Amino acid sequence: MFSRxxxxxxAMLAIAAVPVPVRAQLAPDQMTSYKLGAxxxxxxxxxxxxxSVPQVSKVLIVxxxxxxxxxxxxxxxxxSFVMSPDRSELYMAGTFYSRTWHGxxxxxxxxxxARTLDFKSEIKIPPxxxxxxxxxxxAAVTTDGRFMIVANLTPATSVSVVDLKAHKFVGEIETPGCxxxxxSGARKFSSMCADGSILTVTxxxxxxxxxxxxxxxxxxxxxxxxxxxxxxxxATAYFDSYHGMIYKVDLSGEVAVAEPGWSALDDADRKANWxxxxxxxxxxxxDGAEIYLLMHQGGEWTHKQFGKEVxxxxxxxxxxxxxxxxxxxAYSIRASAGPQPILECLALLESQLETYSLPxxxxxxxxxxxxxxxxxxxP
Amino acid sequence: MDKIDQLVxxxxxxxxxxxxxRSFLARLGTLVAGGMIIPLLxxxxxxxxxxxxxxxxxxxxxxxxxxMEAMVKHGNPExxxxxxxxxxxxxxxxxxxxxxxxxxxxxPGASPSPTSWVGTCRHPGDGKDYIVSYRDCxxxxxxxxxxxxxxxxxxxxxxxxxxxDLIWCFGAPTMVxxxxxxxxxxxx
Numbered sequence: 355m356f357s358r359x360x361x362x363x364x365a366m367l368a369i370a371a372v373p374v375p376v377r378a379q380l381a382p383d384q385m386t387s388y389k390l391g392a393x394x395x396x397x398x399x400x401x402x403x404x405x406s407v408p409q410v411s412k413v414l415i416v417x418x419x420x421x422x423x424x425x426x427x428x429x430x431x432x433x434s435f436v437m438s439p440d441r442s443e444l445y446m447a448g449t450f451y452s453r454t455w456h457g458x459x460x461x462x463x464x465x466x467x468a469r470t471l472d473f474k475s476e477i478k479i480p481p482x483x484x485x486x487x488x489x490x491x492x493a494a495v496t497t498d499g500r501f502m503i504v505a506n507l508t509p510a511t512s513v514s515v516v517d518l519k520a521h522k523f524v525g526e527i528e529t530p531g532c533x534x535x536x537x538s539g540a541r542k543f544s545s546m547c548a549d550g551s552i553l554t555v556t557x558x559x560x561x562x563x564x565x566x567x568x569x570x571x572x573x574x575x576x577x578x579x580x581x582x583x584x585x586x587x588x589a590t591a592y593f594d595s596y597h598g599m600i601y602k603v604d605l606s607g608e609v610a611v612a613e614p615g616w617s618a619l620d621d622a623d624r625k626a627n628w629x630x631x632x633x634x635x636x637x638x639x640x641d642g643a644e645i646y647l648l649m650h651q652g653g654e655w656t657h658k659q660f661g662k663e664v665x666x667x668x669x670x671x672x673x674x675x676x677x678x679x680x681x682x683x684a685y686s687i688r689a690s691a692g693p694q695p696i697l698e699c700l701a702l703l704e705s706q707l708e709t710y711s712l713p714x715x716x717x718x719x720x721x722x723x724x725x726x727x728x729x730x731x732x733p
Numbered sequence: 734m735d736k737i738d739q740l741v742x743x744x745x746x747x748x749x750x751x752x753x754x755r756s757f758l759a760r761l762g763t764l765v766a767g768g769m770i771i772p773l774l775x776x777x778x779x780x781x782x783x784x785x786x787x788x789x790x791x792x793x794x795x796x797x798x799x800x801m802e803a804m805v806k807h808g809n810p811e812x813x814x815x816x817x818x819x820x821x822x823x824x825x826x827x828x829x830x831x832x833x834x835x836x837x838x839x840x841p842g843a844s845p846s847p848t849s850w851v852g853t854c855r856h857p858g859d860g861k862d863y864i865v866s867y868r869d870c871x872x873x874x875x876x877x878x879x880x881x882x883x884x885x886x887x888x889x890x891x892x893x894x895x896x897x898d899l900i901w902c903f904g905a906p907t908m909v910x911x912x913x914x915x916x917x918x919x920x921x
Contacts, residue, residue, distance in 0.1 A: 406877050409909070431909070432900070455874050455909045485900040485908050486890065509848070509893060509903055533890050546891040575892055582889035655885045 389469050390415070390424060393441055393733030395692025397424070398707060400700065401435055402725030403488050408432050409454055411446065411488070414724060415471075418690075418698060418709050421721045425471050429464060432485050434493035436502065437468070438518075441733055444468050445518075447493045447504045449483050463502055463516050479514040479523050482506035484533070488728050490583050490634060491534045498540040501561050505535050505545075513543070515561045524561035529553055534582060538589035538605035546582055550575045552603060552610035565608050572601055572612035581630070581657070585638035585645065592645050592669070594618070594636040596657045598629050600645065600667065616672045618647055618665060627651045631659045633702070633728055634686035638669070639695060644713075645669050646697065648687045660685055664697060666713060678715030681708055688730045700727045816881035818915075820865050823852035824881050825897030826913035832876035837916040839870035845914070846871050847904040850894055852886070853921055862921040871902035873911040881913075 396419045402412040411433035415424045429435065430448020437444055444466040452458040459481040465474045484492050484507040493504045495518070502516040506526070511533050515524040532545035532553040541557040541564070550571035558564040573580055573595060580593040580601060589606035598619040603612045619628055630636065630647050637646040645668075648661030660683035666676040684699035689712065696718065697710040705725060709718040812818055813836040814828060820836055821828070833840030849868040856863055888895035902908045 456907050487898040548891050579889055658884050
């Protein structure tokens with residue numbers, strides 16, 4: 355057997371060493387790994403949470419114009435995906451068990467090169483990460499790219515602060531009664547609180563707690579709760595509520611300040627039972643001038659129903675300017691950036707992404723086979 | 734407060750029956766030491782029974798509410814492998830009764846979570862409102878069968894005790910979610 359194996363191996367080596375005769379017009383292939391160019395405005399970063407094995411999260415990068423998959427990023431159990439502000443790095447805050455589904459728990463921020471999608475390094479954090487069906491504000495990076503803030507829930511609530519420049523875990527900051535992370539500056543983030551208020555945390559240059567300020571409640575969670583994934587543009591957050599109220603909240607100061615809410619619905623809409631819903635139910639244009647709401651018709655407690663229309667709202671005039679009927683009911687929406695923004699809609703059950711032109715809402719096309727696409731991000 | 738006290742008592746009794754006193758106190762101590770920031774009080778959700786009843790009233794095969802077709806399985810309200818089984822009025826997840834377990838028992842090898850949230854469901858037979866503790870079974874990858882997403886009374890994450898998207902495996906050997914159960918704690 356040995357001699358036969360040896361002969362086989364020698365033969366294979368000989369084949370490998372001698373160029374295979376090729377037709378003259380074709381050069382031998384050279385195998386490489388592609389690299390990505392600079393992200394284009396119509397690229398979509400789609401978080402696929404494999405429902406059978408959530409121990410390995412996926413982010414699929416799709417060119418929505420070419421309707422082509424560009425690459426894939428992996429992360430740990432129910433990971434949180436974040437991009438660096440300069441788009442040079444991608445981050446996955448994940449949870450790992452030493453034996454995949456049992457054993458010792460380790461939580462870490464994994465750092466990837468945004469061009470090559472190569473894994474670069476990791477920074478360990480306390481094993482306290484918020485573990486939930488993926489939400490887009492379970493972690494965030496400060497606007498200067500220095501600190502990553504990771505939400506914890508054990509069920510006590512806090513955040514882990516990671517210094518991405520010094521490549522180390524800085525410490526934990528308690529956020530009593532408040533969860534999730536909305537970054538609004540180089541040293542500032544805010545969280546949503548159980549009483550309908552906002553907690554704003556200001557960091558010092560070392561990433562430690564400098565100030566904690568709690569706003570007044572701006573809505574009544576018992577009567578009409580706001581969804582917990584607002585659209586954040588710069589230091590402004592736009593919240594939508596179960597009953598269709600819109601709240602604009604300024605997160606730039608040491609204490610958040612909310613403007614009085616207004617309804618996206620008129621009497622006829624209310625009579626027809628229109629209301630926001632889904633998973634990522636609200637998005638905003640890059641300049642915050644337009645708000646996009648995923649809408650369905652349903653009664654009380656239908657806040658996770660799929661949406662069949664996207665309503666375009668003028669944030670300053672506080673009125674509706676357009677209604678876009680969707681070809682397929684969506685669970686999450688996002689308005690892209692760039693000179694020609696498009697509307698990107700994720701259909702969870704159909705495992706697909708549909709795009710529409712803005713502001714006219716013309717159907718542009720579909721990209722399929724996206725797994726269980728819960729979240730959509732853009733450059 | 735009386736109602737909350739009663740609910741706490743019910744839940745405490747239920748947990749104490751299934752865990753040693755020492756382990757229960759240790760877990761409670763951990764939560765208190767952690768700041769008790771998210772209250773773990775069980776929460777009364779009487780209104781949740783309305784949805785169960787409305788679903789139960791729908792004939793088998795009737796169209797599900799728009800957008801919920803794949804998430805709602807219609808069946809006999811006495812069938813504990815169906816989303817409209819009376820105890821599941823506020824359940825969200827894979828039914829353990831479809832995964833080798835029962836309506837209030839974990840499949841073999843999966844661990845009951847000592848933490849949970851609580852709803853109130855009306856039994857269609859005796860008309861009584863029962864306090865139901867929704868406890869996840871943990872330690873294996875998701876079962877993937879009989880997904881139910883009953884959202885009556887469900888709140889965003891800042892009201893975490895009412896958020897069913899959280900992995901409710903706090904205090905279990907691992908935070909790996911397998912399936913969900915509904916355990917009668919008492920009569921309201």
